[in-house]
Amino acid sequence: MTERRRSTIPAYVVLALVALLVILPFLFMLSTSLKPPSEVYEIPFRWIPRHPTLRNYGKALTEVNLARGTWNTLLIALPATFGGLLTASFAGFAFAKLRFPGRDALFAALLATMMLPGILMLIPQFVMFAKIGWVDTYLPLIVPGALGTAMATFMMRQFFKSIPDEIIEAATLDGASPFQTFTRVVFPLARPALVTLGVFGLKAAWNDYFGPLVYISSPEKMTIQQMIASTQNAYGGEPAVLMAGSALAMLPLVVLFLFAQRYFVEGIATTGLK
Amino acid sequence: MVTPRFKGEAAWAYAFIAPPFVGFLVFALLPMLASFALSFTRYDILSPPELVGLDNYRDLFTSDYFVGRTLVNTAFYMLGVPLGMAVALAIATLLDRIARFRGFFRTVYFIPSVCSIVALALLWKLIYRGDYGLLNTLLVRLGIHDPPSWIADPRLVKPSLVFMGIWTNLGYTTVIFLAALQSVPRQLLEAAELDGAGAWQRFRHVVFPAISPTTFFVSVTGTIAALQNFDQVYVMTRGGPAYASATYMLYVYVSGFQYFEMGYASAMAWLLAIVVLVVTWLQFRLAKHWVFDD
Amino acid sequence: MARVVFEHVGKQYGGGVPVVRDLSLTIENEELLVLVGPSGCGKSTALRMIAGLEGITRGSLFIDDDRVNDTPPKDRDVAMVFQSYALYPHMTCFENMAFALQLRRMPKSEVRARVDAAAKTLAIEHLLERRPKELSGGQRQRVAIGRAIVREPRVFLMDEPLSNLDAKLRSSMRAEIKRLHRELAATIVYVTHDQTEAMTLGDRIAVMRSGDLQQCDTPAAVYERPANAFVAAFIGLPPMNLVPGESRGGIVSVAGGQVRLRWAALRHPHRDGSHAMPGAEGDREVLVGVRPEHLTLDRGFEQNGDARGVVFTGTLELAETTGADTFLHLTTDAGPIVARLSGHTPPRPGERVRVRADVANIHLFDRTTEERLL
Numbered sequence: 001m002t003e004r005r006r007s008t009i010p011a012y013v014v015l016a017l018v019a020l021l022v023i024l025p026f027l028f029m030l031s032t033s034l035k036p037p038s039e040v041y042e043i044p045f046r047w048i049p050r051h052p053t054l055r056n057y058g059k060a061l062t063e064v065n066l067a068r069g070t071w072n073t074l075l076i077a078l079p080a081t082f083g084g085l086l087t088a089s090f091a092g093f094a095f096a097k098l099r100f101p102g103r104d105a106l107f108a109a110l111l112a113t114m115m116l117p118g119i120l121m122l123i124p125q126f127v128m129f130a131k132i133g134w135v136d137t138y139l140p141l142i143v144p145g146a147l148g149t150a151m152a153t154f155m156m157r158q159f160f161k162s163i164p165d166e167i168i169e170a171a172t173l174d175g176a177s178p179f180q181t182f183t184r185v186v187f188p189l190a191r192p193a194l195v196t197l198g199v200f201g202l203k204a205a206w207n208d209y210f211g212p213l214v215y216i217s218s219p220e221k222m223t224i225q226q227m228i229a230s231t232q233n234a235y236g237g238e239p240a241v242l243m244a245g246s247a248l249a250m251l252p253l254v255v256l257f258l259f260a261q262r263y264f265v266e267g268i269a270t271t272g273l274k
Numbered sequence: 275m276v277t278p279r280f281k282g283e284a285a286w287a288y289a290f291i292a293p294p295f296v297g298f299l300v301f302a303l304l305p306m307l308a309s310f311a312l313s314f315t316r317y318d319i320l321s322p323p324e325l326v327g328l329d330n331y332r333d334l335f336t337s338d339y340f341v342g343r344t345l346v347n348t349a350f351y352m353l354g355v356p357l358g359m360a361v362a363l364a365i366a367t368l369l370d371r372i373a374r375f376r377g378f379f380r381t382v383y384f385i386p387s388v389c390s391i392v393a394l395a396l397l398w399k400l401i402y403r404g405d406y407g408l409l410n411t412l413l414v415r416l417g418i419h420d421p422p423s424w425i426a427d428p429r430l431v432k433p434s435l436v437f438m439g440i441w442t443n444l445g446y447t448t449v450i451f452l453a454a455l456q457s458v459p460r461q462l463l464e465a466a467e468l469d470g471a472g473a474w475q476r477f478r479h480v481v482f483p484a485i486s487p488t489t490f491f492v493s494v495t496g497t498i499a500a501l502q503n504f505d506q507v508y509v510m511t512r513g514g515p516a517y518a519s520a521t522y523m524l525y526v527y528v529s530g531f532q533y534f535e536m537g538y539a540s541a542m543a544w545l546l547a548i549v550v551l552v553v554t555w556l557q558f559r560l561a562k563h564w565v566f567d568d
Numbered sequence: 569m570a571r572v573v574f575e576h577v578g579k580q581y582g583g584g585v586p587v588v589r590d591l592s593l594t595i596e597n598e599e600l601l602v603l604v605g606p607s608g609c610g611k612s613t614a615l616r617m618i619a620g621l622e623g624i625t626r627g628s629l630f631i632d633d634d635r636v637n638d639t640p641p642k643d644r645d646v647a648m649v650f651q652s653y654a655l656y657p658h659m660t661c662f663e664n665m666a667f668a669l670q671l672r673r674m675p676k677s678e679v680r681a682r683v684d685a686a687a688k689t690l691a692i693e694h695l696l697e698r699r700p701k702e703l704s705g706g707q708r709q710r711v712a713i714g715r716a717i718v719r720e721p722r723v724f725l726m727d728e729p730l731s732n733l734d735a736k737l738r739s740s741m742r743a744e745i746k747r748l749h750r751e752l753a754a755t756i757v758y759v760t761h762d763q764t765e766a767m768t769l770g771d772r773i774a775v776m777r778s779g780d781l782q783q784c785d786t787p788a789a790v791y792e793r794p795a796n797a798f799v800a801a802f803i804g805l806p807p808m809n810l811v812p813g814e815s816r817g818g819i820v821s822v823a824g825g826q827v828r829l830r831w832a833a834l835r836h837p838h839r840d841g842s843h844a845m846p847g848a849e850g851d852r853e854v855l856v857g858v859r860p861e862h863l864t865l866d867r868g869f870e871q872n873g874d875a876r877g878v879v880f881t882g883t884l885e886l887a888e889t890t891g892a893d894t895f896l897h898l899t900t901d902a903g904p905i906v907a908r909l910s911g912h913t914p915p916r917p918g919e920r921v922r923v924r925a926d927v928a929n930i931h932l933f934d935r936t937t938e939e940r941l942l
Contacts, residue, residue: 011368012375018365019382022444026385028408029397045411087293094290098283110294113302117547119502119523123530123540124308125301130319147297166654169621170715174668175642178286184667188658207390209505214531225392229509232396239400246393257388261381264388268446269453272491 033057033243040240056244064231064241066248069224076141076212076223077205083146085198089190091148092156093182097168107157114150126214140215145205152197155271159193160186196267199260203253224249313541318534330541341542344513344522345549347432351503351521354436355496359489361440362447367477369448370455380452384445391442395509398438399425425511428518435506435519442506447492454488455481486565494557501550522546570632570722570755571597572618578626579613587613589779590627595723600749600756601784602770606802607761610779615725615759620644631722647716651728653708655700661687661711662696665718686717689751690744706737713745717752724756730765742768763803767791775799797938800857800931806895809863811880811902812935813856818849820878820932822856824901827878827927834942848932848941855938857931860895863907865915866922877926880905884921887914896921 027047032040034052061067094100095107129140163186171181209225216222222230228245235241257264267273313330315323334341365383369376386394401408404423413421424434458481466480482489504523507513513520513528526546530539572595580586588610595601603611616622617629620641628635636644647668655664662683669679687693690710700708709729716724726745730738746769749756760766766773767787774784775798783795794800794808801807813822820827831849856878866879882900889895894914896907898921907923915921932942 008372011372015365015368015372015375015379018444019379022382022386022441025397025401025408025441028401032400041406043406043411044415045406045408090290091294094287098287098290100284100287103287106291106295110298113298116302116306117498117502117543117550119526119543120309120547121302121305122526123536123543124305124312126530127308127312127317127319127536128305144297144301147301148294150294150298153291153294164652164654166650166652167656169619169641170648170650170654170656171667172621172641173619173646173648174715174719175671176667177642178283178290180671182290185656189656203388207392209390209392209509213508214527225390228396229392232509242396243400246396249393250389253388253390254385257384258381261384264384265380265449265453268449272450272495 029243029247032240033247035240037238037240040238056238056240057248059235059238059241060231060245060248064227064235064245065220066224066227066245068220069222069227070248070252072138072221073206073223073225076138076208077202080142080145080205081198081201083142084148084152084201085194087146087148088152088156088197089187089194090182091153092158093160093186095153095157096160097163097165097186098178110150110153114154122214129215135215136217136221138216138221141205141208141211145201152201155197155273156190156193158271159190163189192263192266195260196263196273199256199263200267200273202256206253309540309543312537313544315537317536319536320534323537326537330538331545333538334541334545340517340520340525341522341545343517344520344525347518347520348501348503348522350432351436351439352497352500354439355493355500357436358440358443358447359451359492359496362444363451363489365444366448366451366455367481369452380445380449382445383448386442386444387446389442391505392509394438394442395506399510402434425519426515428515431511431515431519435510439503439506443496447496450488450492451485454485458484483566490557490561490565494554497553497557498550501546501553571595571630572723572755572757573630574614574617574627575630576627577614577617577624577629579610579617579622580625586625586779588617591779591781592627593774593781593784595755595757598753598755600746600754600758600769600771602758602760602766602773603776604760604763604766604770604773604802605776605782608778609776611759611761611776612727614776615648615727615757618644618723618757619646619648619725645719645721646723646725647719647721648725648727649709649712649716649729651731653700653712653732655708655711655715657700660697660699661692661703661714664700664711665696665715668715668719682718682720683714686714689717689748690714705733706741709733709741713748717748722755724754726756726758728760729758731760731762738765745769764805767803773803775802777802793940794857794931795940797855797857797933800933800940804859806860806906806908808857808859808931809905810855810857810933811900811905813854813902814852815849815854815932815941816851820854820856820930822878822880822902824881825879827930829927829932829942844942845940853935854941855933855935857933858905858925858929860906860908862925862929863905863909863923864925865907865909866924877924878930879922879924881920881922884915884917884919886917889914896923898923 028045031047031049033056034054035049036051036053036055039046039049039051095103125140126135129135134140167185168181171185176184207225208223209229212223212226216226228242228249231242231245312323314325314327316326316329317323369379402424404410404421404426407424409424410421422430425431462480462484463476466476471479502523503521504527507519507521507524508527511519513524522542523546526539526542529535529542574591574593577588577591578586579588591610591614603614605611613622617624618631620636620639624637629637631644631646655661656667659667665683665686666679669682683696684693687696690713692707692710692714695703695707695711700711703711712729729745730741733741742765745756745758748754758769770787772784772786773790775782775790777798782799783790785793790799790803794803797810801810811822813820815829818829818831820829831844834844858878863880880898880900880902882898882905884896885899886897887894888897892910894909896909896914898905898907905923930942931940933940
């Protein structure tokens with residue numbers, strides 16, 4: 001026992017060093033974001049600002065308008081995520097528990113779409129959305145996800161598969177229709193899976209940069225990621241504002257992660273969600 | 275004949291699966307077919323597409339210098355996949371051995387994985403800055419004068435980006451490996467120990483085979499993601515300096531959405547898709563020799 | 569309550585082997601009928617056909633006078649108790665039991681009254697606000713039965729409801745189900761693979777094998793007059809000894825012995841109802857069956873094979889004592905034989921032992937058709 005304990009000390013040292021390496025950039029960001037302009041370029045770098053200020057955060061929220069960006073992002077992330085949860089749950093339930101002709105073939109087709117590199121769809125999707133006037137609206141960023149992606153459907157199906165058939169049959173004999181079986185029995189049971197999938201959906205939508213970059217061009221419609229990316233040009237000379245903006249863009253997800261950590265870890269560990 | 279358990283069970287089912295299928299048809303299948311068709315045209319959205327046969331593909335393979343250049347760059351970024359996996363597996367192994375603070379370390383390591391690439395890219399851009407960047411001020415303090423200006427240096431920009439990429443994904447990969455390691459049956463390890471296997475032999479002959487499906491999963495998904503690397507490079511360097519960091523995906527984006535060469539960009543997309551499929555296929559072929567799935 | 573009638577019912581998937589073949593069976597009103605057989609015999613499928621969870625390929629299924637082949641489960645008015653209990657994990661016991669009634673838009677007060685009444689019958693009133701995972705296996709089983717009772721269905725279906733319980737609980741729940749059956753005057757179809765459960769519970773038991781009904785009769789009749797060698801071996805523990813033999817001119821011989829049968833006398837029913845089947849006396853290859861408890865130690869060494877019965881001589885391999893009984897495992901020329909003796913001090917392993925069965929206790933089956941001859 002004592003031998004084993006001694007042998008783990010180097011492990012703790014290495015792990016602590018790695019933790020420091022992970023944390024240091026964030027501390028640097030935090031420190032910089034709290035500095036007045038006069039202190040930003042000081043060499044050597046001072047970890048604790050002499051005159052800490054929130055002015056950079058104020059600037060990021062108002063001048064850069066991250067408050068607006070946050071709202072815009074939520075306008076995309078919430079309907080895309082929750083719509084997707086609902087549709088994927090229905091579809092996942094049908095694939096897992098209902099019997100209908102062509103079920104396995106249709107499911108295989110859906111799985112196959114997961115294998116297709118997204119880049120193939122990129123150009124024609126843009127052309128299509130341009131033709132129907134959806135470019136520079138949020139619809140291209142909401143609708144495909146809200147209809148239920150193959151990945152989300154697959155995940156929900158896997159979850160529903162784990163509910164014993166007998167529970168569904170009991171509901172059938174109790175007189176529930178498929179819709180009632182879904183809403184009263186299956187959906188309430190799916191809460192852990194829904195939270196996991198929802199957390200990852202929100203994360204993906206919040207962090208999405210490529211999608212808005214392609215589709216959103218009006219400055220007032222931009223998402224938070226677009227806005228902080230564009231601060232580079234307008235505020236390139238003010239790293240403190242850049243860091244304040246980045247910190248604000250990270251904060252909601254870091255908080256979400258700290259509270260819903262279990263779901264993140266389980267989602268990744270069991271299914272490799274990203 | 276299948277007697278339905280519900281009245282109209284099949285009809286309910288079709289209604290339930292309709293949304294994803296509409297999405298699949300409209301947003302995946304049709305675009306894919308259209309992409310194939312577009313790749314044989316010259317098309318700028320404003321004027322109708324003009325059929326040009328195999329011209330796009332010919333240009334892609336013969337005259338376009340950037341295709342080769344960006345593909346080579348992309349291949350370089352793929353080095354980050356095995357490197358990141360090795361580091362993550364090492365850390366996960368340590369985490370698996372310790373008794374306390376495992377959750378704390380895991381939480382810390384995972385934080386970068388929930389942050390947006392854009393924010394991290396801005397942060398690392400500042401860290402890598404030649405003049406007052408964090409990295410160089412630390413190096414100067416350690417007595418290294420005249421440190422390089424990392425991402426402004428064509429020779430160092432790619433390794434710098436790879437390092438940042440490993441840093442970003444470390445927590446995600448570690449969590450996956452840790453879960454795999456924790457599911458290796460303890461009796462198996464104890465049996466190996468009783469058989470006289472040392473630590474390395476236990477890892478080599480017991481642990482590694484047991485986690486090989488996970489290793490395979492991480493390498494396949496990581497490679498596919500690396501082949502489509504875009505956000506990080508776009509925000510940090512826009513492909514510079516002198517195209518030294520430009521990825522193929524960045525080039526597709528520029529062709530399609532800055533020059534509006536939709537036909538050409540489609541052909542480029544097909545080339546990348548085929549590369550992705552071939553690389554994935556190769557990984558599956560190789561997997562037969564080292565992945566133990568049961 | 570109701571009658572359930574299978575009329576030439578068959579079921580197969582695609583072109584595969586039928587799961588149920590030409591099943592004709594009537595479950596009488598207020599009867600507890602046990603469907604028993606080894607796994608894969610079609611008993612669960614038959615039960616699920618009544619529930620409407622499995623389609624019917626051929627024939628007709630009636631509940632009372634309604635042909636229900638195409639009636640969806642919820643309109644059949646049957647309730648089922650599942651092996652895994654299949655309680656809704658997110659609902660309390662009350663909600664579990666009330667769910668079906670709520671779906672039928674029954675007034676709240678009546679739901680309450682019915683659930684309370686069922687809970688009282690099952691002595692689970694104190695559990696109503698708990699969730700299934702807070703209950704023991706036996707309590708869950710009661711709730712599952714309660715969920716069926718509140719429905720007041722025409723037929724109760726029970727699919728191996730006790731097989732997830734430990735042995736002690738199983739026997740007390742068996743008694744409980746028997747009591748409920750009496751109190752509710754319910755029609756119950758009960759599926760099990762456990763022949764003891766079938767024997768103790770059923771008003772009648774229906775033995776199935778490979779999709780075919782082998783025999784349906786009272787437990788005593790099935791035990792005493794098994795319709796074929798399969799039923800003979802399946803019902804009874806330890807199973808009936810079956811050894812190959814020959815029947816020629818009224819003499820039945822097995823390796824190491826023979827017995828003379830008076831066919832003329834056997835044609836008339838014995839007091840337990842057993843008698844020779846028509847045409848049984850013809851010469852043929854047979855299986856001779858003797859239940860372990862009908863074998864007695866034979867200390868004498870008179871000539872093998874006399875009118876009194878059949879004798880097996882063999883080496884004792886093993887003697888197992890359960891307390892009340894001793895089981896002797898013998899290796900004889902005719903094959904392995906198990907004898908059940910009560911209160912005997914057993915011979916020692918390795919000794920030569922003779923056991924004898926009275927002619928009245930001998931079963932005879934045709935070796936090719938496995939049908940009962942005697």
